[in-house]
Amino acid sequence: MAEKHGQRTHVGRSLTKNDSLALATAQERFTADYPLDNPLHCAILYSPHAHAEITSLDTEEAQVLPGVVDILSYKNVPRILHTSAGQGYPEPSPYDAVLFDNRLRYVGDRVALVAAETVDIAREALQKIRVEYNVLEPLLDRRRAMDDGVPRLHGGEDHVKIPVAYEPEKNLAAEVQIAFGDLDEGFSQAEFIEEQDYSLPAASHCAMEPHAALAYIDERGRLVIVSTTQVPFHARRIVSKLIELPLHWIRVIKPRIGGGFGGKQEVILEPLVGLVAWGNQRPARLVLSRREVFVSTRTRHAADLHMKIGAAKDGSITGLQMDCLLDAGGYATHSLTVLSNVGAKVLPLFNKIENISFHGRSVYTNLPVSGAYRGYGATQGYFAFNQQIDAVARWAAQDMVEFCKRWHIREGETSGVFKALGEGKEGVSQVVHSCALSQCLDRGARAIEWKKKRGKQIRVGEDKVKGVGLAVAMQGSGIPLIDMAAASMKMNENGSFNLHIGATDIGTGSDTVLAQIAAEVLKVPIEKIVVLSSDTDLTPFDVGAYASSTTYVSGQAVKACAGKIADQILETAAALLETKQENLVIESESVRDLKTKQTISYEEIATSATYNRDQYQIQAQASYTCEESPPPFIAQFAEVDVDTKTGRIEVVRFVSAADCGQPINPVLAEGQIEGAVVNGISYALWEEYRYDADGRMTNPRFWDYKIFTARDTPEIQTILIPTEEPSGPFGAKSIGEVAINGPAPAIANAIYDAVGVRIRDLPITPEKVWRGLCNIEHTEASASGSGEAETGRASSP
């Protein structure tokens, strides 16, 4: 095979993204930029109540408004149970939703849709729909969701169960429980116990492009949907089910996508424009406003975590208990799998802990729907985990960097958690083949000047004190034995190639990364590889952009596909050069005979194959399903200045040192880390869904839901420490998600380092820090004295 020879020339290079010039000059199109011929414009009426039944819905007045063409509601749309989660089939999320229901489960749940000749008419018509509600008592407190006497959101016959713990009669959307060893015994051996509660709010992905979808009928009467999706193939499947149209009558096209971060791993708008376009045999268009994105799409799961860690005198961890309560919101999309990941992506990291229990529940509430969000549960888990580890290391008087090095999983090692906990079901056993977390810790510590600053409480100015904090994390690379990706490729007579992939570039640069992988196999500049991705008619299947899977899973499909093309090129060259294939190697856009030193160019080979001799199309396809999910690792360090008078926190520097295997494109890999870091810092300090007493979001706008700008962003340093992952394409793992896990706990640990205040609930506001500073003695006393207290929430191991 070609790649045995010579050094890598196309991977490991920071080539510019193959769509970036077209994007920078605004030549590229996003969903809302597509022109449609005489479309119907859609607008949606949302529930003003967190929990209600529609007792009457009168659309007569709206219907007669000139320009109104169609109105959809529970009265005329088939009641088909489904989940909007864009996951593999069957989805590990309960089928608890219908497109339009007469029962409403959060402020922002869909009541009706109007399709009209203009957006203004559609919106005016919404005002004319008369709805009477029987307002029900809402359930807004997840901690009470399973109590007796609280409102129930789902149940009866109105859901399709998945074969896991799901009890809508108790508002239980999902439950996961695993245990190893003997936790009681572990805790009884402990000399120190850190037992604390942590809390994280819901958050918005804030992809700059709001969700949008278009649909039209093509020349042969098929339905075409263009949408802001991370999962075009799942979208096609779910639309097919919901509008009762055969799958092959539907084509889903993903154009450029303005960011996803999990928010577009949901099939929300596609069935709606599909219904309107199909029903009226006219194009339809639906573009959400920012407010609609906030209230009616998806959020990060708000979470409460209860963690207990026991340690012996030398700092050895004798037991670890993690309990987690996730807020599903009104529907349970991704609830089981995010919940699983709280444990599955966190607990294997310190694999030497023998006594472990993890118990998680995800519960319904009458709040906006939670779903996939970069980090996918690991972010929630690591917020608690890293603060616990900081506390234990401090108690044992050990440096946290050294402490993490002692406990983290290493090459050649495994964790029982890999097998016990997968994506909503049992996982897949695996051994870690690449891990440079210790080097990440060392390099990151040097970059942040850990030894000079840690524990020194350096004063900067009159009232400010400096602190540094650390967090470690891992993620996965795809979902083993579930995620499938495919690629097809053909060679043109001038020696160029077309690469067709189902993989979904949502701004990550995967079109470029995958072209680099093909280029490496074929020794051809990526400019000669024309990439077409994510069109359900033209490209083969891929699960889509989620679970940190694209480079690792889709990359292997591309590599295998390009390898088959290389074989055909060599075979054709052997015939032309009248030699044996084993004498030939692929070099820069040509084939060389190692014996005769003769070379023949790709153009000559392809021209011959196309036109002259034993003609055939040089082409291939390949599929790939990963058998394991090698974790990328990261060590992240925050340096903060805390104002002791006001509690104001300034993150002044943030360092990430990451092992993502071989970065196929280092600048793009850095970009993934930098984006995740700033999103993570913004979440740590500012971001949260705020609700009024009736469950209505009070801050659904960027003026009130503030995210970091360039001016707020501290100095960011990113260090890539390459390892060679044997199961990955050219040694690659993943990098899309892992870097969002560390900012919040690293900042919390840094604040503690500076002023001794522990903030266990996000966001970390100046007020919370200030209150902590006021109560500092009390805080210290309770932290060290809580060891004996049992909360009664522990699951039995």
Added chain:
Amino acid sequence: MTGSLHINGTELQTSFRGNELLLDVLRNLGCTEVKEGCREGACGSCLVLLDGVLVNSCQVLAASALGREITTVKGLGSFHEPHPIQEAFVETGAVQCGFCTPGMVLATFALLKKNPKPEEAEIRHALDGNLCRCTGYVKIIEAVKMAAERMARHG
């Protein structure tokens, strides 16, 4: 109302309602390079230059732009003849999803026109009205620096 809009050097006769936003009128005219990210002046995706002044086109009535020079990102450079700022965004990896990029490029253009050699703090200040969720701003700031250097060198 009717009138002419001067967009990137081309005069276009158009009609619109008195309360229509410049953002909507531009997009309806096919200038889809002007992006809508929030519609309330908070994200900078819809920035244009109005007589050389940076404005969020969602905060401007189209009527008030009549007879004035409107420059969108397409007025700075094209795929075949990109502006040095656009090239710098490409080369530094400052373009991820690219949705904020037209606004970022225009904000950079406005900055460098006023201040050809900005300090990093001045760059961060100038981009404060532009949200980006993909890049963490690191490579965008690099791009602005690179563009400033090149434009200073080549006048």
